[in-house]
Amino acid sequence: MADLTTDFLGIKSPNPFWLASAPPTDKEYNVRRAFEAGWGGVVWKTLGAEGPPVVNVNGPRYGALYGADRRLLGLNNIELITDRPLEVNLEEIARVKADYPDRAMIVSIMVPCEEAAWKAILPRVAETGADGIELNFGCPHGMSERGMGSAVGQVPEYIEMVTRWCKTYYDRPVIVKLTPNITDIRKPAAAAKNGGADAVSLINTINSITAVDLDSFAPEPTIDGKGSHGGYCGPAVKPIALSMVSEIARDPQTHGLPISGIGGVTTWRDAAEFMALGCGTVQVCTAAMTYGFKVVEEMKRGLSGWMDEKGYRAVSDFVGRAVPNVTDWQYLNLNYVTKARIDQDACIKCGRCYAACEDTSHQAIDMSPERVFTVKDDECVACNLCVDVCPVEDCITMERLPEGAVDPRTGRTVSDEYANWTTHPNNPMAQAAE
Amino acid sequence: MTSPLTPGIAAGRLPAEEIARNFADLHPAYDDHEAQVAADRCYFCHDAPCITACPTDIDIPLFIRQIQTGMPEAAARTILEQNILGGMCARVCPTETLCEEACVRELAEGKPVEIGRLQRHATDSLMARQGHPFTRAPETGKRVAVVGAGPAGLACAHRLAMKGHAVDLYDARDKPGGLNEYGIAAYKTPQDFAAREVEWLMGIGGITWKGGQSLGRELALETLRAEYDAVFLGVGLGGVNDLGVEGAERDGVTDAVGFIADLRQADDLSALPVGRNVVVIGGGMTAVDVAVQSRLLGAENVTIAYRRGRDRMGASRFEQDLATSKGVRIIDNVMPVAVHGNGAAVEIELEYTAERDGRLEGTGERLRLPADQVFRAIGQSLVPVEGPEMDGRKIAVTGPGRTSLDGVWAGGDCTAGEDLTVVAVAEGRDAAEDIHARLTA
Numbered sequence: 001m002a003d004l005t006t007d008f009l010g011i012k013s014p015n016p017f018w019l020a021s022a023p024p025t026d027k028e029y030n031v032r033r034a035f036e037a038g039w040g041g042v043v044w045k046t047l048g049a050e051g052p053p054v055v056n057v058n059g060p061r062y063g064a065l066y067g068a069d070r071r072l073l074g075l076n077n078i079e080l081i082t083d084r085p086l087e088v089n090l091e092e093i094a095r096v097k098a099d100y101p102d103r104a105m106i107v108s109i110m111v112p113c114e115e116a117a118w119k120a121i122l123p124r125v126a127e128t129g130a131d132g133i134e135l136n137f138g139c140p141h142g143m144s145e146r147g148m149g150s151a152v153g154q155v156p157e158y159i160e161m162v163t164r165w166c167k168t169y170y171d172r173p174v175i176v177k178l179t180p181n182i183t184d185i186r187k188p189a190a191a192a193k194n195g196g197a198d199a200v201s202l203i204n205t206i207n208s209i210t211a212v213d214l215d216s217f218a219p220e221p222t223i224d225g226k227g228s229h230g231g232y233c234g235p236a237v238k239p240i241a242l243s244m245v246s247e248i249a250r251d252p253q254t255h256g257l258p259i260s261g262i263g264g265v266t267t268w269r270d271a272a273e274f275m276a277l278g279c280g281t282v283q284v285c286t287a288a289m290t291y292g293f294k295v296v297e298e299m300k301r302g303l304s305g306w307m308d309e310k311g312y313r314a315v316s317d318f319v320g321r322a323v324p325n326v327t328d329w330q331y332l333n334l335n336y337v338t339k340a341r342i343d344q345d346a347c348i349k350c351g352r353c354y355a356a357c358e359d360t361s362h363q364a365i366d367m368s369p370e371r372v373f374t375v376k377d378d379e380c381v382a383c384n385l386c387v388d389v390c391p392v393e394d395c396i397t398m399e400r401l402p403e404g405a406v407d408p409r410t411g412r413t414v415s416d417e418y419a420n421w422t423t424h425p426n427n428p429m430a431q432a433a434e
Numbered sequence: 435m436t437s438p439l440t441p442g443i444a445a446g447r448l449p450a451e452e453i454a455r456n457f458a459d460l461h462p463a464y465d466d467h468e469a470q471v472a473a474d475r476c477y478f479c480h481d482a483p484c485i486t487a488c489p490t491d492i493d494i495p496l497f498i499r500q501i502q503t504g505m506p507e508a509a510a511r512t513i514l515e516q517n518i519l520g521g522m523c524a525r526v527c528p529t530e531t532l533c534e535e536a537c538v539r540e541l542a543e544g545k546p547v548e549i550g551r552l553q554r555h556a557t558d559s560l561m562a563r564q565g566h567p568f569t570r571a572p573e574t575g576k577r578v579a580v581v582g583a584g585p586a587g588l589a590c591a592h593r594l595a596m597k598g599h600a601v602d603l604y605d606a607r608d609k610p611g612g613l614n615e616y617g618i619a620a621y622k623t624p625q626d627f628a629a630r631e632v633e634w635l636m637g638i639g640g641i642t643w644k645g646g647q648s649l650g651r652e653l654a655l656e657t658l659r660a661e662y663d664a665v666f667l668g669v670g671l672g673g674v675n676d677l678g679v680e681g682a683e684r685d686g687v688t689d690a691v692g693f694i695a696d697l698r699q700a701d702d703l704s705a706l707p708v709g710r711n712v713v714v715i716g717g718g719m720t721a722v723d724v725a726v727q728s729r730l731l732g733a734e735n736v737t738i739a740y741r742r743g744r745d746r747m748g749a750s751r752f753e754q755d756l757a758t759s760k761g762v763r764i765i766d767n768v769m770p771v772a773v774h775g776n777g778a779a780v781e782i783e784l785e786y787t788a789e790r791d792g793r794l795e796g797t798g799e800r801l802r803l804p805a806d807q808v809f810r811a812i813g814q815s816l817v818p819v820e821g822p823e824m825d826g827r828k829i830a831v832t833g834p835g836r837t838s839l840d841g842v843w844a845g846g847d848c849t850a851g852e853d854l855t856v857v858a859v860a861e862g863r864d865a866a867e868d869i870h871a872r873l874t875a
Contacts, residue, residue, distance in 0.1 A: 068471070069470075069471045069474060070467070070470075348542040349479075349483065349538055349541065350479040351479050351480030351481055351482075352477060352478070352479065352480060354480050355480035367480075367481075371481075371483070391477050391542075392542065
């Protein structure tokens, strides 16, 4: 079995699977169960400043988006930070960390955007023996209305300022958790780095309304006929999270900044993808909330099995390996010409490729009276829609035309030389080849 | 106290509760979540093969998608626009040889989308929660006689009534429904569904039920032609083919269709007599229906004897498997030679057969089976109708059911084509459209 041990900012954990700061990490009871189930670490549910704790709504806090067979694809929540007294949380954190010294224990914090507030809480957290802190600059509902959470995360200057305070008053690793509810994720990430952050974690949840009740005309989840946007998470947000992670990983300003990946991690494969894009650990919430803590077992077995298959001995062997392959559109090779190919033996003749291509794309698939579907190479632009809508895996594939072949659509001979938009004759900004 | 071992033909071979259990729904209804899951399996194929395979051209992917989006009643409308007996067809169609055989998931995995059960979910939802889903057009003043209240006649009558014509619906029996009411196996249409469906169908208005009147006795085709603007014949197959062997007249030798009709109309199935040793001659749906129901009533031994190979049986593979799963033995390549007994049947003598140059011949080898009840299920035939030209043993039609007589249409089992409920519905519907076009031209 491959070694899943992870060293993230000097924080060791037996595997890269951490539970994200969220309801599953709100109490000693849950976190002990999580550690017993095998999670590598937890980010304790966000602590607020000393004093009367926040209160939550007393109606539904979650809304859902379902796929086939009521499979949970997306979850949204309007829960706030911990609603238990600070002292209770701190005592529990200290106790659990003492009992599980090999697991990562990170404490999420969100206090008002004032230096005094941070200066007050940080020593208290340090006393627990926790391995580091995560600054919650992401929570998009409730707390943001009070100038915290994503209200801070949306202003890079505040991120930098608060991060600097934390680095001043706390001597262990500081992770800044970013909100995706911004235009360009690179700006807050750079601000965190400039403030001295040891790492960023992302994404926090996305502003969302999961549904509208068509009888009461109220958004869901509904509290007494009204609704408020919540934070969206679960498998549905993974593509957004992967993209944001990749932007930070490849931007020269933030390249090399450690990342803890969050957003729809449900299986080992999701985790491996985040890690390939540069994440040293991943954080999970919705999968645990949907299936219970035992899901980590599949993640651990799956990841180590895949690593064995690929010959990776440590997770560091593959972390970041996909980053160099994320590029700008303008650098994509325009001489890479493919055509769709339909495996007639695998085809079940549903005709979805035909409908998709004929109605919504390039009229590049022919349908015979016997329901035999074939690609018209002179029309096929290789868009991949047929591949995506085909219900049979590997029935339709994209095959590259070899060098020297003529693309019947363009009449041009395929070259094996790399050529992109920056040098294309149609580009008014094209630079002449030297 | 009778039991499966009681000799001869006797009632109450099983406790009443056991018989009731035996005759429960063959394919129980989906609950809402099951229907959603089943609906999610549909790929919404382009120019879907299942539609092509459906004799009534129901837009199956569309209605399944409507179920999936939580609109089963709207799904039912999609079905009923094409097939007003969509509820019955969902129960009795041999979907394994129609839509579900054509389903691409049958090709892909050998597990088609369960179209029949989904159709039932939709139609049951509508029939449970709503009244009649269609409204009748204003009266046209035209009058049409529909003779035969089976699937063809009902479909024709409904479509004509919906178009605003006044329909008189005749049938030889006391109740409408035809084979839906008298012929189909009880476990396919429990809880009096056939009668409830007819009552619901009549909700369109404009249809007058005239039972107990049969063509050639109370009714004359020439009179009908004179009194009505159009006539539709959906008279079905009233005759039963004979066995034509020595001893065929013995007590206990009876026709399967009549037995099933008695069973369907029985208030108390434990009062219905059935043999200890039952032999069914035939290989179609009726043979399976009577064999299975005999077992469910408590017959000890039930055998289907079919003269050709199993691949030639009219009953689908699914039906054959259903029969064997209920403990029915199927012997193929045998034909009856004689029924032996002293007054009542005691034993049947069969001869093995082989096909030579396309002709079926006895091999000379024989076997005898105990048989106190022998069912003839070797096909029904049309009771000849005076007037229209015949095509072999059926009424000749062209296009949408036009007979050789002006103003007379025909459809269902009395015309050529597969003798299926769903085919009859399509023929009745299409004839109605043609009649409507003629009457409003």
